[in-house]
Amino acid sequence: MNKPKEKQLTKNRRKLISPVFHIQTKEEDDQHFSKEMIKLIRKTGNLNLHGKHLSSVPSRIFTFYNGCDTNEVNLDFNKSKRDEEELWWNFKPLTHLDLSSNVLIEIPGEINVFQDLTVLNLQDNNLISLPIEITQLIKLTTLIIKHNGIKQLPEDINKLSELRVFNASNNCLEEIPNGLVDLVMLEKMDLSQNKLKNIPSGIGFLVRLTELDVSNNQLGELPPDIVNLRSLVKLSFNHNSIKHLPESLGELRKLQLLYAQHNDIEELPDFTGCECLQEMYFGNNYIQEIPVENLDNFLHLKILELRDNQITVLPKEIFKLGHLLKLDLSNNELTEIPATLSLLPHLHSLKIEGNKLKHIRADLVRTGTQRILQFLRDKLQDEDLEGISSDFKDVPADHCVFPDRYKMRNGQILNLTMKNLSTIPTEVFKEAKEARVTSVDLCKNKFGEFPMDLTTMSDYLTELNLSVNNLKEIPLEIVKLTKLKFLDLSKNLLISLPASMSEMRNLRELALANNRFLKIPMCIFEMTGLEILMLNDNSLAEIDIDGLKNLTRLATLNLSNNNISFVPPELGNMTQLRCLELKGNSFRQPRYAVLEQGTESILSYLRDKIVQ
Missing domain, CATH: 3.80.10.10 (Ribonuclease Inhibitor)
Structure with missing residues (x-):
């Protein structure tokens, strides 16, 4: 009586995934969990079921320790080394579980039996939710659930107090629970490629965070207290609808990489204090000028990308970016390029096509960076050098x-x-x-x-x-x-x-x-x-x-x-x-x-x- 229903369920699953996959039955899923694998898990504490085309989690993984007699006290000193390895007191608890790149549609609540689990990888499946029991894995330090269809995170996610790495990119999240900002041990968090419209203001409490990615969402702003993330090294919020950035962004003193492309940003914030910045990407926005006072802050800047904006003037103080390697100003409203640009000692990539330049011929622009810089050096006048540091x-x-x-x-x-x-x-x-x-x-x-x-x-x-x-x-x-x-x-x-x-x-x-x-x-x-x-x-x-x-x-x-x-x-x-x-x-x-x-x-x- 249940067979037709099972066939229909299998047919529906095929619609969710690529037809090149064979949808396995539960019995076929269980076959992937062999005795040899059990021995390896007990020895290493790692279970890798990556890319096995599983449509369900093998039920035996929740009971494979049950056959161990933990009350055994009789010792046989004649046992071989191989026999010793099979004794229960030599077993290692499961700490790493990899179920990635399968076709799972749910994770059973029994997963909470693995109280020693520190790494859980569920990426690339067909999950639409997580069991509430996952929040009982209080030793988790890494949780990866990217590339699924998850619409909501458990409200009690704050119970995962030891979490260091959390990757929920490429899902269908429309909001994140407030409890997420209580995970004060977090060091890396990726929420990109979702449908988020805002980020809880308490994110400033994540003071250990070094990488934050909220790109490809529907954000209209960044919470003001994001400037409290004083350990942040990489910040990415490209492909959103952000118009204004927090005024005190310069408080992110350890920030090295900033990705802000494809937003609605009209002006650059005050970067005073961001002396560690090495790469900055602001392409495809509505920026009209580069504030001269900002240039003094970019002591280590190597890449500056400002393509597809509305910049009309490039300040001659651009020479202050002494470590600049790449500068992209293509498709702006520039009419001239200051000759002082040729003083940048390391610049090897300069893109200025798509502007309305009056003094540089289009054919010269196409010849490449070195020819453009040579042209600018030839145009360098004494007045251009006025006020320039002896450096x-x-x-x-x-x-x-x-x-x-x-x-x-x-x-x-x-x-x-x-x-x-x-x-x-x-x-x-x-x-x-x-x-x-x-x-x-x-x-x-x-x-x-x-x-x-x-x-x-x-x-x-x-x-x-x-x-x-x-x-x-x-x-x-x-x-x-x-x-x-x-x-x-x-x-x-x-x-x-x-x-x-x-x-x-x-x-x-x-x-x-x-x-x-x-x-x-x-x-x-x-x-x-x-x-x-x-x-x-x-x-x-x-x-x-x-x-x-x-x-x-x-x-x-x-x-x-x-x-x-x-x-x-x-x-x-x-x-x-x-x-x-x-x-x-x-x-x-x-x-x-x-x-x-x-x-x-x-x-x-x-x-x-x-x-x-």
Whole structure:
């Protein structure tokens, strides 16, 4: 009598999910819970049922400890080690439960039997609610329920007092219970891709929160007490309907990443105090100006994205953003670009297309960042330099004032850009080491030799910029900088790198543009941690695909403006690449039209050329 009803239920479930999945019966679900799995759980405390196509939670997972005789006291000292592992007192309680990427429509209330559970992953299912019993798992530190259809969270969620990570993104939440703001141990919370119209004002109590994502909702404002989140490092609220930001946003003194694209923001708030900001995204809003007073606060800003706004004037004080790498001002109302923009020593990506510029030709804009900056440098006049700090002028070495250890300790940066230096006193590096400096910037000087005292800072140094100098070689000793993640040697006179650099496997970004390399240095192919490799504007004659394929984490590869005559089709198999630049070489294939279509098209074109 129940079979027709069961068939109908199965048919309805198929409508909820992709037809490529086979809807399993309860008996089939239970088969995934084998004796071998039970032994593994008892030994490790982990249960992984990820991607098993489960339509129901196997009932046996709630009883697999029941067969253990916890009253057993007789000891047999002749038992083998394997037998000892089967004794109840050696069993580990279940602490990690992964039910992600299945087709579950509900979680049984019996889940509360796992009182030692610390990690629960329910993402990528068909859940529309959570059982109230889930709030009894008071030891939970991580709860992941993203990519479901959950419409409401349990009111008593505040009972999960040990929760550190909570991810409820990509659901159907229209509101969140007030109890959520009582979870004062939270460090990361993701509520993106829901239907939230507001956030409870008590969110300011989550003082340990370092990451908050409320993007892709229906928010009209941020609660004022969000400025109390003094530990916040990353804040994302893009794709909402927010018009005004809290006036005291500068209280977020540890904020590094701010995502605010696609809102209705009309003006930038006062960022006084946000000196740690590194990336700021305000594209697709209604911002009309960049307040000059804000520019003094962005001491570490590397990326500023203001595309698709209504900005009419770019202040000449933009030169104060001394660490800026990328600036996107495309599709605004700008009529001119100040020449002082060319004083930014690290700017390598400038986007200004889509403006009504009067003094820069459209064809020049299309040639790229370096040509635009060169044009602006040629236009730089003495009046443009009035009031500019000496930090942006060439200063004779004997008059150079080196930062003291207290200044370096405050920002953990040794910045000596554009000082006309060829040497630096050993004492400066000694003080930088004592200040635990992690970033050294010596670009745009006159170093003919690598400053060997840099190696004394190996305990802390992660970023080193020696671009735009006169370096002809790099010493073997550079390998001592074992913690280095970013190294910029572009715009020097290098023709090779020491083989010892192959040991620098912590490097994530290596910039070698504008040197004199005839081939890609072999040591690079063993830097397995590389994610960004810039080799543009050299004299490379070929692409060593056998070496490059070892760089499995490489996401950006720039080989533009070299002498490459042939692109190996096997390069198309490096599908992890997100940005591949090949323009400005002498090869005939792929054609320029293919290059214009972007990285994905280039890789696809190359794969099609591979001879099977």
